[in-house]
Amino acid sequence: xxxxxxxxxGLAVIVAMCVGAWVFAPKGENQVLWRSSLxxxxxxxxxxxxxxxxxxxxxxxxxxxxxxxxxxxxx
Amino acid sequence: MAPSRDTPFRSxxxxxxxxxxxxxxxREVVNALGELGLVQFRDLNSEQSAFxxxxxxxxxxLDNVERQLRYFHAQMEKxxxxxxxxxxxxxxxxxxxTTDIDELAERSQGLEQRVSxxxxxxxxxxxxxxxxxxxxxxxxxAGGFFDRAHGNVEEIRASTDNDDxxxxxxxxxxxxxxxxxxxxxxxxxxxVAGVIVRDRxxxxxxxLWRTLRGNLYMNQAxxxxxxxxxxxxxxxxxxxxxxxxxxxxxxxxxxxxxxxMGAEVYNVDENSDLRRDxxxxxxxxxxxxxxxxxxxxxTLGAELSQISQSLSAWMILVGxxxxxxxxxxxxxxxxxxxxxxxxxxxPTHDLPLIxxxxxxxxxxxxxxVPSIINEIRTNKTPPTYLKTNKFTEAFQTIVNxxxxxxxxxxxxxxxxxxxxxxxxxxMFGDFGHALIMLxxxxxxxxxxxxxxxxxxxxxxxxxxxRYIALVMAVFSVFTGLIYNDxxxxxxxxxxxxxxWVVPEGFxxxxxxxxxxxxxxxxxxxxxxxxxxxxxxxxxxxSYKMKMSIILGWAHMTYSLCFSYINARHFKRPIDIWGNFVxxxxxxxxxxxxxxxxxIYKWTVFWFDPxxxxxxxxxxxxxxxxxxxxxxxxxPLYPGQKYVQVFLLLLALIQVPIxxxxxxxxxxxxxNRARAKGYRGLGExxxxxxxxxxxxxxxxxxxxxxxxxxxxxxxxxxxxxDEEHEEFEFGEVMIHQVIHTIEFCLNxxxxxxxxxxxxxLSLAHQQLSAVLWSMTLGPALKxxxxxxxxxxxxxxxxFLCLSCIILIIMxxxxxxxxxxxxxxxxxxxxxAEFGGWPFAPFSFKQMLEESEELKExxx
Numbered sequence: 001x002x003x004x005x006x007x008x009x010g011l012a013v014i015v016a017m018c019v020g021a022w023v024f025a026p027k028g029e030n031q032v033l034w035r036s037s038l039x040x041x042x043x044x045x046x047x048x049x050x051x052x053x054x055x056x057x058x059x060x061x062x063x064x065x066x067x068x069x070x071x072x073x074x075x
Numbered sequence: 076m077a078p079s080r081d082t083p084f085r086s087x088x089x090x091x092x093x094x095x096x097x098x099x100x101x102r103e104v105v106n107a108l109g110e111l112g113l114v115q116f117r118d119l120n121s122e123q124s125a126f127x128x129x130x131x132x133x134x135x136x137l138d139n140v141e142r143q144l145r146y147f148h149a150q151m152e153k154x155x156x157x158x159x160x161x162x163x164x165x166x167x168x169x170x171x172x173t174t175d176i177d178e179l180a181e182r183s184q185g186l187e188q189r190v191s192x193x194x195x196x197x198x199x200x201x202x203x204x205x206x207x208x209x210x211x212x213x214x215x216x217a218g219g220f221f222d223r224a225h226g227n228v229e230e231i232r233a234s235t236d237n238d239d240x241x242x243x244x245x246x247x248x249x250x251x252x253x254x255x256x257x258x259x260x261x262x263x264x265x266x267v268a269g270v271i272v273r274d275r276x277x278x279x280x281x282x283l284w285r286t287l288r289g290n291l292y293m294n295q296a297x298x299x300x301x302x303x304x305x306x307x308x309x310x311x312x313x314x315x316x317x318x319x320x321x322x323x324x325x326x327x328x329x330x331x332x333x334x335x336m337g338a339e340v341y342n343v344d345e346n347s348d349l350r351r352d353x354x355x356x357x358x359x360x361x362x363x364x365x366x367x368x369x370x371x372x373x374t375l376g377a378e379l380s381q382i383s384q385s386l387s388a389w390m391i392l393v394g395x396x397x398x399x400x401x402x403x404x405x406x407x408x409x410x411x412x413x414x415x416x417x418x419x420x421x422p423t424h425d426l427p428l429i430x431x432x433x434x435x436x437x438x439x440x441x442x443x444v445p446s447i448i449n450e451i452r453t454n455k456t457p458p459t460y461l462k463t464n465k466f467t468e469a470f471q472t473i474v475n476x477x478x479x480x481x482x483x484x485x486x487x488x489x490x491x492x493x494x495x496x497x498x499x500x501x502m503f504g505d506f507g508h509a510l511i512m513l514x515x516x517x518x519x520x521x522x523x524x525x526x527x528x529x530x531x532x533x534x535x536x537x538x539x540x541r542y543i544a545l546v547m548a549v550f551s552v553f554t555g556l557i558y559n560d561x562x563x564x565x566x567x568x569x570x571x572x573x574x575w576v577v578p579e580g581f582x583x584x585x586x587x588x589x590x591x592x593x594x595x596x597x598x599x600x601x602x603x604x605x606x607x608x609x610x611x612x613x614x615x616x617s618y619k620m621k622m623s624i625i626l627g628w629a630h631m632t633y634s635l636c637f638s639y640i641n642a643r644h645f646k647r648p649i650d651i652w653g654n655f656v657x658x659x660x661x662x663x664x665x666x667x668x669x670x671x672x673x674i675y676k677w678t679v680f681w682f683d684p685x686x687x688x689x690x691x692x693x694x695x696x697x698x699x700x701x702x703x704x705x706x707x708x709x710p711l712y713p714g715q716k717y718v719q720v721f722l723l724l725l726a727l728i729q730v731p732i733x734x735x736x737x738x739x740x741x742x743x744x745x746n747r748a749r750a751k752g753y754r755g756l757g758e759x760x761x762x763x764x765x766x767x768x769x770x771x772x773x774x775x776x777x778x779x780x781x782x783x784x785x786x787x788x789x790x791x792x793x794x795x796d797e798e799h800e801e802f803e804f805g806e807v808m809i810h811q812v813i814h815t816i817e818f819c820l821n822x823x824x825x826x827x828x829x830x831x832x833x834x835l836s837l838a839h840q841q842l843s844a845v846l847w848s849m850t851l852g853p854a855l856k857x858x859x860x861x862x863x864x865x866x867x868x869x870x871x872x873f874l875c876l877s878c879i880i881l882i883i884m885x886x887x888x889x890x891x892x893x894x895x896x897x898x899x900x901x902x903x904x905x906a907e908f909g910g911w912p913f914a915p916f917s918f919k920q921m922l923e924e925s926e927e928l929k930e931x932x933x
Contacts, residue, residue, distance in 0.1 A: 002598035032084045040493040054677040055618040063608040066585035073575045
């Protein structure tokens with residue numbers, strides 16, 4: 001499901017959204033405002049998601065805890 | 076090649092215009108332009124003092140009207156009549172004609188006289204009333220003394236009969252007198268009766284005692300009811316006194332002392348019958364006075380409440396009218412031709428609108444002479460006019476708080492609309508807190524209109540930034556989901572990528588997780604399995620630190636790109652080749668490389684069983700890249716040595732390019748122009764195409780046209796602030812050296828500065844974890860009725876502290892840090908901030924800004 005390729009799938013989605021934002025931004029003197037704000041938001045959010053995803057892609061450390069009860073460990 | 080319309084991307088195109096207006100409609104034109112609010116007039120009479128200007132008389136007259144209106148307001152406040160405020164959102168005032176204003180002036184003149192005469196008579200009557208009341212008290216109290224004293228006369232006599240006291244020798248003479256003379260006059264004792272303020276009684280008594288050497292007998296009584304001082308309208312406590320003394324001189328002295336002490340002396344007859352008559356008379360007069368007083372007050376009240384209905388409107392009308400005349404005073408007035416000439420800045424794209432407004436005014440006035448509006452060319456820097464709407468207004472304000480953008484450079488507020496709230500959210504990321512903030516922002520936007528009237532300053536500030544709060548909250552919801560944090564707890568939205576490795580017969584002990592599958596990763600945000608683990612911070616710190624660096628790099632690269640757009644817009648290719656390109660290469664070859672390495676390191680499967688490797692430390696890698704070029708501690712990828720040396724050299728080469736290319740290019744360009752015979756535009760640049768010859772040694776003054784012939788236009792140009800500076804190589808070089816040093820050092824320090832993103836988000840998360848563990852955490856473990864009460868209490872504490880500390884305080888701190896990232900880290904890459912703000916003549920703005928008129932508008 002979600003593996004390394006997700007980054008590129010996400011990128012494709014974001015590019016599509018950016019293009020959509022560019023095309024469908026309401027006309028008028030605030031068009032530039034719509035375009036820049038929407039695209040910038042999409043890119044920022046994608047960047048953050050991608051960073052988070054990549055950081056967990058090949059983790060160097062594993063979660064470790066010692067306060068778990070026996071009944072809980074398989075959840 | 077101007078764009079077809081103004082966008083928020085740059086400040087609007089501005090034009091310097093000249094207006095020729097017939098004198099008769101000057102006032103109407105300025106009125107119409109004030110409603111429009113698009114023209115900033117220049118002062119054409121700067122060498123004239125305020126008194127010499129053409130319309131000073133009118134302003135004086137309006138000042139007088141304003142004073143009268145303020146007087147009415149003061150009277151209304153005194154009488155406690157509420158003012159009907161004018162809600163400018165609902166009501167509009169038609170622009171007044173000159174006759175309206177004249178009528179208003181006349182009317183307020185008349186009203187002032189009426190109100191002040193009413194006031195005067197009211198005050199006189201009030202004074203009279205107080206006097207009569209005091210007199211009545213004196214009569215009443217003094218009467219008591221007399222009645223008591225008369226009873227004692229016999230005793231006094233008896234006591235003095237035997238004694239040969241010289242003081243009472245007269246008494247003995249009159250010993251045989253009949254009953255009528257059983258009075259004080261018979262004893263040659265006079266008296267003074269009056270009223271004095273209670274505070275002064277002691278001093279009064281002492282002074283009398285000292286001056287008269289004890290030769291007096293003073294009686295006094297407090298007046299139980301407080302009396303009103305008609306001058307100040309304050310209540311005072313007074314005493315009645317009756318002083319008996321011996322001899323005319325002494326009595327006169329007492330009178331004088333009483334007057335000098337502020338006491339009122341009243342005439343009291345010692346005969347009780349006469350006194351009774353006096354009391355009756357005083358009572359009758361008091362009644363009359365009170366009747367008249369009541370009538371006066373109702374008349375005054377009626378008058379004032381009638382005024383209160385329209386006072387606000389009048390005040391605003393007069394305020395506007397004054398602003399109009401003040402503006403007219405900026406115009407050059409040609410008495411000979413009865414024309415007004417104005418000069419000012421206005422947005423180029425609004426010129427047609429201004430033109431049609433002028434036409435309208437002209438038509439309405441039915442004037443045959445048209446008003447002329449003329450665009451003139453100038454070498455002056457136009458003002459920066461950034462149009463805003465209610466969404467961008469607050470963002471623009473936080474940018475303007477830093478400085479005014481240079482005319483036509485990229486509006487720094489454009490990226491700020493997203494980057495400022497986003498970077499805030501990176502620090503504030505908590506889903507729960509974000510939702511509370513979001514609902515607050517939405518509430519403020521939903522009840523926008525009613526909340527606008529709230530005048531509480533702190534709230535007004537938050538309300539002003541409601542759209543910023545909205546965007547910040549929306550991004551915080553997103554980052555909260557990414558951090559998987561809701562009030563420091565995590566959400567199990569998706570399957571975890573980890574599972575615990577449980578040994579056989581596990582009872583208690585340390586568990587380590589392993590990846591469930593090679594092909595599944597937690598799809599959105601941080602895996603919830605990390606929550607509450609021992610090495611949670613180890614992982615999240617590394618992740619957040621790297622994220623800060625990457626976001627910082629992206630933010631700065633993005634900002635740097637605007638400097639390219641600016642250079643292209645201003646047609647300064649040297650800024651591209653001498654500043655933008657080397658700067659970009661320098662930045663990317665160090666920090667772009669670092670970011671690439673961070674991302675690359677994430678994508679490598681270091682513990683692949685087929686080919687296990689040690690992951691290198693990126694921090695050490697970067698340090699060695701500078702300290703020992705060519706030395707690789709732990710390799711990240713093959714050929715790393717050569718790449719790093721190459722990048723380092725590439726970055727170093729950029730420094731001399733940054734340093735020297737631009738100044739030397741500018742010098743070369745300057746010398747080439749000189750060689751071709753061009754000279755600088757000179758200190759005098761004449762704008763007029765029509766008059767080239769009247770160089771009267773007063774090039775920056777205004778030329779009066781009165782004596783000139785028809786063809787000379789009134790073109791004015793202040794040339795005192797020179798725009799064209801002499802080219803000086805040294806200065807350019809120093810400037811560039813500073814820029815280079817600043818840029819290179821800032822690349823490092825600004826990148827490090829973005830680590831605040833990590834620090835603040837860590838602080839926020841830890842604080843909210845601590846809050847949970849100190850309030851709700853332990854409460855949830857308790858049971859029974861006690862536990863329920865415990866939960867109620869701790870939940871209240873949890874909610875309040877969450878709102879106060881985690882949302883408001885942490886929010887403000889994250890906002891300030893984000894503001895700094897925008898102002899310093901981002902703006903320093905592209906914005907010059909060398910503009911001056913456009914401040915058009917606008918009634919709307921005037922009414923909003925005027926403190927004085929604020930109390931009249933609702």
